[in-house]
Amino acid sequence: MARFDPYADPSLAVRLALAGLLLVAAAATAGAFAADPEAAAPSPVAxxxxxxxxxxxxxxxxxxxxxxxxxxxxxxxxxxxxxxxxxxxxxxxxxxxxxxxxxxxxxxxxxxxxxxxxxxxxxxxxxxxxxxxxxxxxxxxxxxxxxxxxxxxxxxxxxxxxxxxxxxxxxxxxxxxxxxxxxxxxxxxxxDSAAAVRGTAPDRWTAADERIAAAERRADRPVSVVVSEDAPTVEAAVAAAPANTTVVVPPGTYEETLTVNESVTVAGEDARIRGDGNGSVITVRAPDVALTGLSIDGSGGQTRDPEAAREGRDGGDGTWDTNIQLGYGHGDAGIRAIGAPGLVVDDVTIEANASGLLLREGSHAVARDLRVNGTDEWRDGFMGITGMQSRVTVTDSVFEGGRDGIYLHRADGSVVRNSTFADNRYGAHLMYTGDALIADNAFRNELFGGVTVMTRPSGNAIVGNDVRNSSAGIQASGTRTYVGYNTLVGNELGFSTSSRGSLYERNVVAGNDEGARATTVVPSSRVVANDFVGNADHAGAGAGALRIWADGDRGNYWEGANVGTHEPGERAYRPTSPVDAALHREVAAVAVRESPAVALLDRLRGTVPGARSGSIIDPAPAAAPYSPDRLAAALDPDAGPVGADWRAELNGDTGTTTMDTRDRNATGGSIDPGARPAGPTTAPPTGGVADA
Incomplete structure (x- = not known):
């Protein structure tokens, strides 16, 4: 089949392209009216x-x-x-x-x-x-x-x-x-809606602040026992300490494992606790325990407990969910917490052979300034943090190597923010976990993905993250997800619209192999006010109905969308069209874009179901980027992680709020006209709503 060559003779190129487009148009109309309008109403299906x-x-x-x-x-x-x-x-x-x-x-x-x-x-x-x-x-x-x-x-x-x-x-x-x-x-x-989730994201940040402040108060206790002065080992000191007091661990390496059965603070001063290579190094079985100022290594390398998993298969409900909890939640760890709510882990470094911090059975925890160094080969290690039915609040932490930086399973309400992830399989990996906030983190070189949310959770907010050089930036399933203000650069895929009834806005998507991909069969989400620049392909779509990525007269910014003789924003842009998709790479493609045959095909796509499948249209492409400063920083090779002042914007402090949360529709609200970037405001050729 002849391919369009933008460097060939323009007249020949145009003739070839027009012929191909007319063939497509004819194929699209074939069978379009095959349905019998007199047929009886269909019966309900399973x-x-x-x-x-x-x-x-x-x-x-x-x-x-x-x-x-x-x-x-x-x-x-x-x-x-x-x-x-x-x-x-x-x-x-x-x-x-x-x-x-x-x-x-x-x-x-x-x-x-x-x-x-x-x-x-x-x-x-x-x-x-x-x-x-x-x-x-x-x-x-x-x-x-x-x-x-x-x-x-x-x-x-x-x-x-x-x-x-x-x-x-x-x-x-x-x-x-x-x-x-x-x-x-x-x-x-x-x-409830994605717009409501958008509005709660700053509140979740504030809730995390409150949890961290409460954790500081819990950890601040009077000293009762000093290791080597009052007790020979850390284990003995912890056993001797009264509740609500502090065990001080002076500088040095302590080759032992210990179990904490009382609500105490274990505070190290350049102290290292080293296990013998079997099991977990520190096990916590009491509420309100604090571990601070410690380095931990020497755990076992068992990533899951075969016996626990076998019991789940034989005596449990046999579901995949239960088997994962029993398997993943019973391996070795630097710190293992079982039924220990209120755990505080602050200024701790863990050299992890399996999990760094393992939480299960309601061991809700705050982790601040935690560093987990995992294995070089992800298959050899496990998670930086494993949270099983345990809400976690993580801030200012680093996770390098191993399987997943953070893996959360039925850990609703968790917050992961201001942290760095590198060289993991997944950076932040959520399963069955809803109402979480993943915000202002940096992800680098993640083998499978930066932020990945699976198994149909609801109400997650993924905001202000910077993901680069990874297989995928953000892949979130479920419903009512808010994905906003993220910077996605140099990935194989920037983001996918896997979550239903969700909102994707104000993301900078630059220099990826594919900027975004519509993956749900039936579109139900909004994709609006994003900036697509320098991607090999700005967007792609799997099978399904036409996706309209705009909200009324407000769309996304697409590099190349406004080339040609028309006014910026006057003509719809189709990132999945072979011609439109080439506009930011090959200027000569504009000759085909302006042809009468393409105009005919545009109209055909709007009326014929066969021409809609697997395609995306933005009826109102923006004339200028929505986030020019972030875009410039994202494309600067010497710049560090790019942040956004999203909390101020979502709280309305800057006057640039982009979503009206009063809209009661299940997929969100309407875009604030005040947030439209500078440029012509010519009405689009068709109405639109952002649907992924």
Whole structure:
């Protein structure tokens, strides 16, 4: 197949390109009208077969007892997938905004889960529950209870019923009122969103400050025992110390292992505790223990306990989740904490053969000025910090080498900030962990990724990080994730839009092999106000509907998008189009970009489902970068990590806040017009909403 050569004779190049574009257009129209409009409405499908949006089903699974989230199934006219919404209100938020219809077509059939015979009610904490799953009923035939006491983790819950009598009975027991579908469609619901997560990021930083201050107070205790003066070993001194006192460890190397069973502070002064190469060096089994001023080495090299994992397989629930907790949480470590909430680790260095700091069973900890030096080969070591069902607050720390810098498993509410990660498999790796803040960290040379979030968590904020020379900068799954103000330079992939109902804004994406990649099959996230410069490919997309990366008349800045005869911002930009994708690399591509055939294909893409698959469009590319200072610093080879004053901006202190958190839509709010970069404000050729 002939390829477009930008250095060939322009007239020949244009003729070849136009011919190819017309063939694409013809192929796109073939079969576009194959669906029979007279066909009967499709029947509900098994919910396991839908593409889920709305509240994460992982959150649903974690709710106590028989708590549930009423579900909705929607068949769209231009989408080959059935979309499932966890929460009726999640679907309602998309009905009237015009954005979903622009990408998926109109909803031809909608089913809701009705609970007439499922004995519905509420849990002790107010969550909606039922003794069994509901039955599928056409949405327009159902009766809905709104304003009741029933809730979900995301807010108010709409409860559907097949018969009005059943709905009225629920109202009698739980309040609210029974309404029809048209009333539900017209309501606005106070549901959690990525915009809300955005607004909470500064509060999470403040909460971390408070935890650190409280940790300082816990660690500041009167001295009771001095090693070598009052006791011969550290182990003996810790055993002799009364609760809420300090054990002082003078300079020197202490070849021993110890267990801390009392709430004490172990304070070293240039002191090293060295194990014998077996098991963990320090084990903590009491609350409010503080370990400060220590160097630790000599742990065993067992990264997981085969016996614990075997017990999980034989006697546990057999799930992957349980097996990971039992395996990963029972290896060796420099410091191991078991059922030890309130742990403080400050000014500590660990030479780690396996994990550096291992937390499990609610050992919520604060780690400040912690340095973990892992193994040179990641397969030989383990995690800098392993947190199993234990919230961790990490600040001003360094993690080099080993498997993962920090691995958190069901550690909701954790904060990792102001820290440095280098030469790990993953830098920060979260599993089943939500409502976390990963902020203002530097990641370098991470083999698999800088920040990676897996297994469908919810409500994470990944803000102000600088990731370079790694396989991927940020890959976050789940729902309602806020990814903003990050600097992603020189990676194979800058970021992926793997999280549903999320917001990606104000990121500087420069010099990557691929700047960003749309990975969700059904787009539901916003990608807006990001700067894409110097990437081999600015963006790519997997299979799925058209992704519109803009918010109304505000898009992203794409180097090369505004070349040509049109005014900046006047013409849409398609980073997944072979022609548009070359504009920042090959100036000669503009001849094809301005051709009538491309204009025809642009219009075709907007109306034909076959031409939408696997593509991205920004209908309002910005005329200038949104973050020019950060962009310049990111491209300076002599500059260090690039930071952003995101807390001031998100708090509105600078007047440049970019997201209106009052918008109740499940995917976020609207961009503040005051934050638009300088340049023409010509209206885009089509409306848009940022959807990944």
């Amino acid at each position: 919910y396991d077969d839908v593409v889920e949006l709305g509240l994460s089903s992982e959150t649903d699974a974690l709710m106590a007892g028989s708590a549930r989230v009423p579900r909705t199934e929607v068949f769209y006219s231009q989408l080959q997938y059935v979309v499932g919404y966890n929460g009726v209100e999640s679907f309602v938020a998309t009905v009237g905004d015009g954005r979903t219809e622009r990408q998926f077509g109109y909803p031809i059939t909608v089913y809701v889960e009705t609970f007439d015979d499922a004995r519905p009610g509420t849990t002790e904490t107010g969550l909606f529950r039922s003794e069994r799953l509901g039955e599928w009923t056409p949405a327009e035939e159902a009766v809905y209870v709104v304003g009741s006491e029933a809730r979900s983790p995301a807010g108010e819950t709409v409860v559907p019923f097949r018969e009005r009598d059943a709905a009225e009975a629920f109202v009698a027991d739980h309040g609210g009122r029974a309404v029809d579908w048209e009333v539900v469609r017209s309501r606005s619901f106070d549901t």
